[in-house]
Amino acid sequence: MPSRASRISLADVARATGSVLGQSAQVPAPAFGDGFASSSVSGDAHPNLADISECLFFSPGDGRIWLQDQRVVLMHTEALGSLRREMVDSLGLKQARGLFTRAGYVSGARDAQLVRKQWPDAEPLASAIAGTRLHALEGMVQVELVHVAYDAKTGSYEGEFLWHNSSEDDEHIAAYGVGGSPACWMQVGYATGYVSTLFGRLIVFRELECRSMGDGHCRVVGKSAHQWDGVEEDLRYLNAHEFVDVAAYDQAREEAADLPSPERSAGDAMVGASSAFKAACQQLSRVARTSATVLFTGESGVGKEKFASMLHRISPRAKQPFIAVNCAAIPETLIESELFGVERGAFTGASVARPGRFERAHGGTLFLDEIATLSFVAQGKLLRALQEGQIERVGGTRSIAVDVRVVAATNEALREAVRKGTFREDLFFRLNVVPIHLPPLRERRDDIPLLMNHFLHHYRRKHDCDVKGFSQVAVRHLLNYDFPGNIRELQNLVERAVILADAGGLIDVHHLFTGGEVHRAEVLTLHAAAASGVLSLAGKAAAAAQAPSAPRAMSLDQTEQSLLQKAIAASGGNLSAAARLLHTSRAKLAYRARKHGLV
Numbered sequence: 001m002p003s004r005a006s007r008i009s010l011a012d013v014a015r016a017t018g019s020v021l022g023q024s025a026q027v028p029a030p031a032f033g034d035g036f037a038s039s040s041v042s043g044d045a046h047p048n049l050a051d052i053s054e055c056l057f058f059s060p061g062d063g064r065i066w067l068q069d070q071r072v073v074l075m076h077t078e079a080l081g082s083l084r085r086e087m088v089d090s091l092g093l094k095q096a097r098g099l100f101t102r103a104g105y106v107s108g109a110r111d112a113q114l115v116r117k118q119w120p121d122a123e124p125l126a127s128a129i130a131g132t133r134l135h136a137l138e139g140m141v142q143v144e145l146v147h148v149a150y151d152a153k154t155g156s157y158e159g160e161f162l163w164h165n166s167s168e169d170d171e172h173i174a175a176y177g178v179g180g181s182p183a184c185w186m187q188v189g190y191a192t193g194y195v196s197t198l199f200g201r202l203i204v205f206r207e208l209e210c211r212s213m214g215d216g217h218c219r220v221v222g223k224s225a226h227q228w229d230g231v232e233e234d235l236r237y238l239n240a241h242e243f244v245d246v247a248a249y250d251q252a253r254e255e256a257a258d259l260p261s262p263e264r265s266a267g268d269a270m271v272g273a274s275s276a277f278k279a280a281c282q283q284l285s286r287v288a289r290t291s292a293t294v295l296f297t298g299e300s301g302v303g304k305e306k307f308a309s310m311l312h313r314i315s316p317r318a319k320q321p322f323i324a325v326n327c328a329a330i331p332e333t334l335i336e337s338e339l340f341g342v343e344r345g346a347f348t349g350a351s352v353a354r355p356g357r358f359e360r361a362h363g364g365t366l367f368l369d370e371i372a373t374l375s376f377v378a379q380g381k382l383l384r385a386l387q388e389g390q391i392e393r394v395g396g397t398r399s400i401a402v403d404v405r406v407v408a409a410t411n412e413a414l415r416e417a418v419r420k421g422t423f424r425e426d427l428f429f430r431l432n433v434v435p436i437h438l439p440p441l442r443e444r445r446d447d448i449p450l451l452m453n454h455f456l457h458h459y460r461r462k463h464d465c466d467v468k469g470f471s472q473v474a475v476r477h478l479l480n481y482d483f484p485g486n487i488r489e490l491q492n493l494v495e496r497a498v499i500l501a502d503a504g505g506l507i508d509v510h511h512l513f514t515g516g517e518v519h520r521a522e523v524l525t526l527h528a529a530a531a532s533g534v535l536s537l538a539g540k541a542a543a544a545a546q547a548p549s550a551p552r553a554m555s556l557d558q559t560e561q562s563l564l565q566k567a568i569a570a571s572g573g574n575l576s577a578a579a580r581l582l583h584t585s586r587a588k589l590a591y592r593a594r595k596h597g598l599v
């Protein structure tokens with residue numbers, strides 16, 4: 001019997017089989033297109049197969065297998081095959097394909113996080129290749145690299161791979177034989193999730209040839225969403241629900257349509273693919289059909305109002321009004337008249353009767369944000385409205401029947417407020433019929449790349465800025481940042497960065513974090529290392545271009561030299577003009593320029 005703590009590392013096994021699995025990354029990758037600074041990666045670049053294999057631990061004593069800090073299971077492919085058959089038979093091909101694609105996406109996103117965390121300094125392409133090795137190690141498929149290119153300057157990615165021995169094809173062919181459409185759904189989802197999470201932009205993979213279509217092997221190509229024609233079809237399989245707008249950043253479609261959509265703000269789209277997000281969406285679509293009261297909980301900025309308004313839009317009340325009230329934004333003395341209306345003469349200045357938000361929401365949905373801030377009296381009236389479907393205006397005597405679905409939200413622990421006596425227990429139970437918790441962004445990090453892209457495209461259009469994308473250093477910062485302000489904070493950071501970044505350039509860290517955001521110390525350390533890692537990869541030209549944003553990577557001497565060079569070049573070699581640019585004298589500038597051998 002193995003001891004409880006015994007762990008068998010597969011590193012040795014991997015070393016033994018390295019010649020088989022590792023060969024893919026050693027295929028020289030031809031450069032294609034202009035501007036691809038780095039398009040090949042050596043097979044020895046870290047993380048290599050041995051590095052990755054060391055992440056896999058068997059701990060049979062306690063019934064666990066670990067892929068670094070994530071628990072995984074060994075599952076018979078036949079069991080997966082039977083799951084696939086049952087899903088196809090009960091849900092239909094399209095639904096089943098969607099489920100498997102999304103499950104694959106989550107798995108790929110997790111693996112990308114693992115690689116990021118373990119090898120923060122790895123070259124981007126080596127990190128990308130690590131995904132193919134993890135995919136192979138996990139027993140899904142053997143991956144052969146045809147070519148892969150990544151341009152650190154523009155963030156363009158394009159990769160082509162051959163898949164051999166696809167486990168999904170084995171099962172699909174066994175069940176359905178050879179047919180007319182590709183069947184490696186989960187694997188395509190994995191590749192999309194892995195590369196998108198790694199590079200912080202949506203890279204869509206498509207299976208162009210597949211063994212399930214009678215081809216000798218599967219051929220997959222991945223590139224940015226906007227580079228594909230008809231990408232809506234691919235994205236449909238990533239959307240758990242029709243209202244989830246993964247396609248929101250389909251730049252190509254937006255630009256082709258050339259129609260600004262003023263009625264649609266960045267905040268309207270529901271973007272996400274993480275398990276936590278999908279779980280909340282699942283609850284949302286289930287409860288939307290009913291008239292049940294819904295209580296959204298979660299930190300500020302997680303999108304409670306967005307969920308509430310989506311709940312209304314997919315409910316049978318969609319054609320009726322949706323009225324939102326932020327209880328915290330209305331003074332306590334006015335909240336009752338706001339919610340329930342006022343009769344004429346109820347108080348000084350009430351010269352006309354006025355309906356409240358409850359009456360205005362009749363037939364529709366009333367969204368009460370920050371419900372915990374309601375006064376005790378207002379809480380009592382709200383309870384009555386919920387229980388009896390009737391309200392009374394302030395200063396009035398008659399009851400008015402209202403048919404309103406109440407949706408409430410809070411970022412406070414209502415149970416705690418009940419214990420402290422600041423919130424009515426009966427109201428709490430009346431509101432808490434269907435609680436939906438919205439996770440903070442740091443608990444759904446898989447969605448950060450999707451949201452980054454979504455906001456980038458939105459604000460590029462809104463502010464008419466030609467920003468190409470995010471630098472790798474910026475992506476790393478965003479993926480490691482804790483987002484105390486959640487999605488709203490990410491949205492604000494991206495909007496600011498789009499405005500601050502140079503036209504035609506990339507968003508860098510100093511464009512994003514300029515508002516005194518607090519970084520945890522260890523995160524900063526990681527970023528410093530990450531910055532130099534990226535710089536060393538990108539080659540000399542790219543390093544010079546990125547240097548101003550990563551001063552740590554350059555010595556003072558180098559910085560001075562680069563500054564002088566730029567000033568002299570900008571002045572067409574005129575030293576007096578260059579000196580004026582740098583607010584110094586011609587003599588000083590000439591002396592320093594000579595020192596650096598520039599003149």
Ligand SMILES: [Zn+2]
Nearest residue numbers: 184210211218
């Ligand atoms: Zn296939």
